[in-house]
Amino acid sequence: xxxxxxFLTGEALTALRRNYTxxxxxxITAAVSLFLIGGLGYVYMRxxxxxxxxxxxFEMRVILKDGTTPAQISDTANTIRLIEGVKEVFWIxxxxxWARDKSKFPDLTEGVENPYPDAFKVTLTDVHxxxxxxxxxxxxxxxxxxxxxxxxLKDVQRFVDDGLHTLRWVGGAVGGxxxxxxGLLIYNAIRLxxxxxxxxxxxxQLVGASRxxxxxxxxxxxxxxxxxGGLVAGGLLLLANNAFAAFLVSRSAFxxxxxxxxxxxxxxxxACGALYGFLCSNLAVHTPLKFR
Amino acid sequence: MTGITxxxxxxxxxxxxxxxxxxxxxxxxxxxxxxxxxxxVGKTGAGKSTLIKLLTREVxxxxxxxxxxxxxIGHLKDxxxxxxxxxxxxxxxxxxxxxxxxxxxxxxxxxRAVGHSRKEVRRRVPEILEQVNIAHRADAxxxxxxxxxxxxxxxxxxxxxxxxxxxxxxxxxNLDPEHSWEIMELLMALNLRGTTVLVxxxxxxxxxxxxxxxxxxxxxxxxxxxxxxTPHD
Numbered sequence: 001x002x003x004x005x006x007f008l009t010g011e012a013l014t015a016l017r018r019n020y021t022x023x024x025x026x027x028i029t030a031a032v033s034l035f036l037i038g039g040l041g042y043v044y045m046r047x048x049x050x051x052x053x054x055x056x057x058f059e060m061r062v063i064l065k066d067g068t069t070p071a072q073i074s075d076t077a078n079t080i081r082l083i084e085g086v087k088e089v090f091w092i093x094x095x096x097x098w099a100r101d102k103s104k105f106p107d108l109t110e111g112v113e114n115p116y117p118d119a120f121k122v123t124l125t126d127v128h129x130x131x132x133x134x135x136x137x138x139x140x141x142x143x144x145x146x147x148x149x150x151x152x153l154k155d156v157q158r159f160v161d162d163g164l165h166t167l168r169w170v171g172g173a174v175g176g177x178x179x180x181x182x183g184l185l186i187y188n189a190i191r192l193x194x195x196x197x198x199x200x201x202x203x204x205q206l207v208g209a210s211r212x213x214x215x216x217x218x219x220x221x222x223x224x225x226x227x228x229g230g231l232v233a234g235g236l237l238l239l240a241n242n243a244f245a246a247f248l249v250s251r252s253a254f255x256x257x258x259x260x261x262x263x264x265x266x267x268x269x270x271a272c273g274a275l276y277g278f279l280c281s282n283l284a285v286h287t288p289l290k291f292r
Numbered sequence: 293m294t295g296i297t298x299x300x301x302x303x304x305x306x307x308x309x310x311x312x313x314x315x316x317x318x319x320x321x322x323x324x325x326x327x328x329x330x331x332x333v334g335k336t337g338a339g340k341s342t343l344i345k346l347l348t349r350e351v352x353x354x355x356x357x358x359x360x361x362x363x364x365i366g367h368l369k370d371x372x373x374x375x376x377x378x379x380x381x382x383x384x385x386x387x388x389x390x391x392x393x394x395x396x397x398x399x400x401x402x403x404r405a406v407g408h409s410r411k412e413v414r415r416r417v418p419e420i421l422e423q424v425n426i427a428h429r430a431d432a433x434x435x436x437x438x439x440x441x442x443x444x445x446x447x448x449x450x451x452x453x454x455x456x457x458x459x460x461x462x463x464x465x466n467l468d469p470e471h472s473w474e475i476m477e478l479l480m481a482l483n484l485r486g487t488t489v490l491v492x493x494x495x496x497x498x499x500x501x502x503x504x505x506x507x508x509x510x511x512x513x514x515x516x517x518x519x520x521x522t523p524h525d
Contacts, residue, residue: 007404200401202388206348207452208378209405211371 008213011200012220015193022189023225029185030229030277033178034269035236040171042237042265046258047164058130060152062120062137063144073118076142080122083136085129090121117144130154130161183280186225190218190284218285219278226277227270234266299323299359300457300488301347306356306366308342308512316342318512319356324490326361326456329483331499332492334509340492341385343509344459347490348382349373360457378406381450381487383460387442389434395445396421396430402449416452424448424478440471447478457488464495472498 016023062080064073073091080089094116101116102109122137124130134150143149194201204214241260248257301324308316317339324330332340345351346358349368358366365376389398399420400413408416421427426444434442443463450458460479464472476498483489493499499506500520508515 003409004407199388199390202384203390203402203449204405205374206377206382206384206388207402207406207449208374208376210374210407213405213407 008216009220011217012224015197015217015221016224019189019193019196022185022192023221026182026185026189026225027228027232029178030182030226030273031232031236033175033182034230034233034273035240036178037171037175038233038265038269039237039240040167040175044164044167044171047160047167058124058153060120060122060124060130060134060137060150062122062150063148064118064120064142065144066117068118068142072142076140077120079140080120080137083133085124085126085133087123087125092119092121094118131158179276182229183276186222186277186280187284189225190222190281193218193221194285215285219281222277222279222281222284223274224277226273226275226280228273229277230268230270230273231266233269233273234262237265237269238262300326300328300361301490302357302359303343303346304357304359306346306358307354308339308346308351309354315512316351317346317353320509320512320514321356322507322514322517324488327483327486327488328505329480329489329502330491330505330507331502332490332507332509333494333496333499334515335494337511338509339512340494340509341461342512344461344490344492347457347459348380349376378453379455380457380459381447381453381455383443383446383450383458383463385462385465387434387446389442389445389449391434394431394433395426395437395448398434398445399448399452403452406453408452420448420451423451438471439467440474443467443471443475444478447475447482451482455487457490458482460489460491462493463491464493464498469497473501476502 064076068076077089077091080086094114097116097119098109098114122133124133130152131154134152134154137143138150201214238260241257245257301322303320303322306317306320310316320339320343322343332343334340342351346353347360347365349365353366356366357364360376360379368376390401393401396417399417403413403416404410418427418430421430424444424447426441426448429437429441432441434445437445443466447458447460447463450460458479463475463479467475472495479489479491480502503520505517505519507517
């Protein structure tokens with residue numbers, strides 16, 4: 001078994017060496033496409049995590065109309081709690097808010113009448129759908145009309161949401177295009193290898209080597225090209241991450257990135273690259289290796 | 293052909309039509325006995341190579357049947373072709389030697405490709421090279437060999453599976469008369485050990501000198517099927 005494997009692997013390595021220019025091109029293209037797909041995927045994942053972590057900070061201030069009765073306040077709070085995407089609802093009585101300000105700024109508040117209305121603090125489970133939630137709350141009868149009725153960081157929410165959306169599309173389109181290009185290059189590299197090794201293939205066919213024996217070296221070649229592409233992509237991502245971390249530190253001494261999961265990410269990229277290389281090489285050897 | 297009781301190879305009404313309605317073989321019926329030595333002769337395009345390629349399944353017949361040792365090989369599935377080829381030794385017209393490999397490596401490579409272990413290769417390669425009298429050139433590269441020596445290496449490679457059938461397509465096509473005769477003597481020696489030998493050739497001078505069965509083809513048909521009157525000297 002090991003003896004057989006060493007022959008097949010040896011054949012694949014010979015092919016990789018002999019056709020090194022095309023092999024190099026295939027590995028680099030696979031690496032760039034995996035770098036983009038993997039990199040954008042990683043950034044997307046991190047941004048989503050960050051956005052989730054901001055959920056507590058993504059809160060709404062709901063201002064109630066003057067003269068709202070305790071029963072209406074209670075009903076309104078219960079109705080808001082039932083809206084999808086709402087995590088918690090806290091009532092902030094105007095007396096409590098004013099008392100807090102008076103204790104903080106006694107000189108400024110001296111002799112001034114309480115300007116605060118009754119309000120709710122509403123926290124969200126997700127940054128998406130902030131606008132929809134605001135609209136639903138706004139339509140409740142006890143909520144003050146106008147822009148001040150529901151106050152929240154609408155622009156920030158929209159920015160994060162749009163950012164994630166753009167990342168998804170850019171990553172999918174650019175990465176996808178490069179992925180197809182990498183596939184074509186791997187396919188082409190294998191085809192060239194088949195051409196360069198047609199004499200060996202003919203000899204194998206003449207003496208009765210099995211289809212498996214003839215095909216496997218080419219499949220190994222494709223797998224190696226894809227996996228090496230994944231490895232290079234992992235390295236590029238590490239470099240990009242370190243460069244970005246250095247940039248952040250240069251801007252703010254307190255800024256930092258979470259630890260980069262190099263081995264985890266590189267393993268995934270290598271596995272994806274190897275699988276893709278296998279599929280492309282399988283496609284490339286399908287027709288030219290028929291027994292004729 | 294008289295004296296053939298149990299055909300080892302049998303072509304029955306075989307026709308081969310290439311794309312574009314080009315007829316390669318037009319209804320040939322032929323029997324070859326085990327241990328026989330037969331030549332397929334004829335001009336270029338007569339069908340002698342096609343007749344050989346039908347046995348190696350490089351070509352599939354349009355109609356008729358081809359049997360090898362009682363087994364219909366005309367409609368084998370692709371996956372069964374390697375098994376068929378391991379039952380025969382094939383010597384192609386252009387030798388098909390790997391230029392970057394030495395003589396012994398050419399034979400060893402073929403053995404490794406069909407699944408022989410390293411140990412077996414080390415044991416068998418010198419024997420095979422000895423069998424075809426090329427052991428003294430084992431470390432040479434193909435471009436350092438004469439045409440006759442290259443042909444011997446191609447024959448050595450064809451013997452790696454100990455085949456009961458050896459098929460050679462124009463084995464003397466690129467050789468001078470002296471080397472041609474050496475190759476024929478080698479094939480004769482293998483035949484004397486029991487190997488059935490089929491040779492496609494147009495080298496009439498050497499063929500007649502061999503005193504073996506000659507199947508003459510013309511335009512895809514058998515023109516004559518005789519044993520040469522001039523015995524091998």
